[in-house]
Amino acid sequence: MRTKRILIAAFLATGLLATATVSRSQEIPDVIMLNSLASLYEPVRFDHARHIKVMRDCGACHHHTIGAPSDDRNCGRCHQSMEPKPAVACRQCHAANPFTAEYLKATHEDKNRYHRDKPGLKAAYHLSCTGCHEKGSGPTGCTDCHERTDAGNQFYRSGKYAPAAKTVKHH
């Protein structure tokens, strides 16, 4: 348990470093710790380098932000130049809390806004990752990418929090 904590701390540190480097010097991180939302599940250690190697298509995840053409033809209708943007990390565009009253008010009132149906950060990860993993041969199970935390087990009434009533009833 203790070693696990140390490992997590180390991952967190590398994650912070990785994101720091990418925003400063445009270098591409090899590993990214996706940790900003972790609560029911542990952070995800995202092997960026391996995905680059396998995918060879940055636009599949980064849409129109990194200079590569996007896989989504809807992007190209407006973003014709596809020039690199300063914000390339998922969480820089996809909000951790996508349904705040302020955001909904802003999109409700701004009738000309195109990006009014932008998934939140959690959905951006899951839709993008599992959407692709289903097509290819990537893992799709919840704990294939992130272990569940104690809080998570409590939430799902699983593990040591699993209901005992059912087995009692049968006797």
Place this chain on the structure above:
Amino acid sequence: MSGISRRKFLKAGLVGGAAATLGMSCKAWGAGSFEGYPEGMGVLVDLTRCVGCRSCEAACNKEQKLPEPDRPFDDLSVFEEKGEDGTTLRRPDEGHLTVVNKYTPEGSKKPVYRKVQCNHCNEPACLTSCFVNAYTKTKEGAVIYNPKICVGCRNCMIACPFNVPGYSYSSVLNPVVKKCIFCYDTRLKYGKPPACVETCPQEVMTFGHRKDLIKIGHERIKETADRYVDHIYGEDELGGTGWMYLAGVDFEKVGFDTTVGKDPIISNVKEFLGTVPMVLAIWPALFSGFHLLAKRKAHGGHTDSQEDHDHENL
């Protein structure tokens, strides 16, 4: 003399009655085009995104302080559960205000999961059917109910076209109806999305103003046409619902009733109910008239007419 006045009276009664009927029914129809509160909120459920993880069920259980489930929420064997007749799938009850069901429609490569909960109709049939007025459609879009007023008659359970309200059968002394309330008390009232929406990893549910969600739904269909059936279930069904659905397969294949039509349930009874006050006001007078007339004809002759005179003078 008396005969003529009676005939006049009857004529006037009939004409007046007909006019009242027309007037009432026009008025009733005039009130029948409520399309939901303009700033009402809703949820757009995209079935193509759901992976059947049941996180929404777990979130609902926690938020609404529901009793401990029989099985953990990550136990996916519940999808194989069938009702007593062996075919019906799970439905919401007092301990589960939302449930996820699994479908394997023909022609679909992968299973389709569908979350079931109250659809928060613009013109709810449950509210219409409730004779103690326990139900309220709030301006935020939620259909809520006051369990303190509820007498447990279960009319709403029969009225609901989606078979949603459950009943606390386990309560001996005070059984009441139990259903999803859009997390009104703890979240919606404060502008926050319901717990299931917030917890969903896939953002199957998009929370927002109902009018915006309809636009978003049509945009999604337009931009990724190969992914969706060209229809938003709940945009028009039964006068419109607060919770609406997008699907990649025909809606009837995944348990939706596509025969419900566009009119809210209340339209079935509005015309009839509109005539009730007229009936109460006109019919007593009308039938008194008929009665007097019949009585006169039955007897005939002068002596009887004298009797009628007396009657009229009363």
